[in-house]
Amino acid sequence: MNDWILDYTMFLAQALTVLAVLGVIIVLITKGRGQGETPAQLRIEELNLRQRKRVRRLKLAATEPSGRKRLLKIFRRDDKQAQKHGGDKSGRSSVWVIDFHGDLKASGTAHLAEEISALLDVVTEGDEVVVRLESAGGLVHAYGLAAAQLDRLREAGISTRICVDKVAASGGYMMACCADRLQVAPFAVLGSIGVVAQVPNVHRLLKRHDVDVEVLTAGRYKRTLTVLGENTEEGRDKFLADIEHTHDLFKRHISERRPSMDIEQLATGEIWYGQDAIEKGLADEVMTSDAYLLKRMQSARVLTVRLEAQKGLPERLGLSLSAGIERGMTRMLEAVDASRWLKR
Known part of the structure; x- marks a missing residue:
């Protein structure tokens, strides 16, 4: 009899513990949802500084141990000279870099719009906006809105360059052609102008x-x-x-x-690679985004600008299963649609 009471007490304690934990989780989820979405945080990084740090580390690694102390002194002297003359920021134009990785629904359009709105208030004469674009296209109305956001830069008279390293097809090309200057990597895919x-x-x-x-x-x-x-x-x-x-x-x-462009000849749904796209008039020059930005660092400050969404409590607890399934299905559809060029 005593053993039965003991077992029952232990079972009751375990059940109450589980219920208490579930109750706390439900309260936290409800509280998290009640607070609404956390505003996205703006992240800015100066690529010049990152590049300089990497170059210095490589130079130190390539230098004999006996010469590293002297090299560090040279680095410190260069930094003092830069500060004395106003640092790297003095009298230099800025290149603002934003990224757009498009899915079937152009889900990144909301962040793209906010990033562009922020840049419109700070870009000055002589500055340039570079958009690193990658998209195989998707829904017409979604990509129409994304292209309209890029048009805001052109309408404001801001020099805009779009870099395509992999693919800008269909709706992606609808966005890409909004640039003042469109550059592509040697085997980037462009075109698919069709519905x-x-x-x-x-x-x-x-x-x-x-x-x-x-x-x-x-x-x-x-x-x-x-x-x-x-x-x-x-x-x-x-x-x-x-x-x-x-x-x-x-x-x-x-x-x-x-x-x-001879639009009637090119709007057939076909795709073209790199240099072929240049010859057809779909793009202006062949160069990777990395090569271009490294070149611009010689005369300008290059800064990446991106909005990072803060994950809410439900997502952190792994309660986004349906969203994960939807993303998986979307990626499968995109892969099927892009199967024409995703071949080795």
Whole structure:
């Protein structure tokens, strides 16, 4: 009898402990959600300083131990001379560097907009904004907004250079052509100026199993193609007409920003690499972003600007499973779409 009471007491204590822990977690999650999103933090790094530190470390490593003390004295002397003459900041223009890595939904557009808004208030005459862009494209409206954010720099009269080291295709190229100067790496992928839409339809499968689907709409073209219902020729024609109209808008967008391009010859959905893209007029020069920024460090301060989102408590506790699944599916779709050029 005493053993049973002891076992029951131990079980009850363990159950209460588990319930208490779960209660604390729920309270913390609720509190975290109640506080709303934590504002993103602006991070700025001067690449000149980072490069100088790395070069000095390499020089020290390559110097015999007996000569390192003398080399350190030279470094300190150079630093004093720089401070005496106002440091590296005196009379030098600035190159502001922002990054955009696009997914199917151009999810980074909100941060891009905030970064550009911040730069518009600080960029002065002689400065330049460099955008390191990587995107295989995605949703039309999402990339239309992202391109419109880059247009704000051009409209403000700010010198803008876009660097493509890997890919700027479809919606990515819609963004890339907003630059005053577009440079690409030797095997960067550009182009894919086209529109694609895929709609699965399981109507015949449902019909085979005696399942009816009623699609009711108010408005002739409220639903042109459906997944479950029976599609009509009129609906297909309208859907195709909408795609063609979107393609025309895409071509007009590019023609206005790169008038030297033969848009009718190039808006076929094809892609081009590096030098071929230069010859077709899709870009201006072949150079990697690293090479360009290293070159600019000789005469200007080069600063990276990025917004870093602060992770909320639910995400830190690993409660973002659905978001992870969505990201995985998105990456799979992007990989399938980009399979034309992601080959060795």
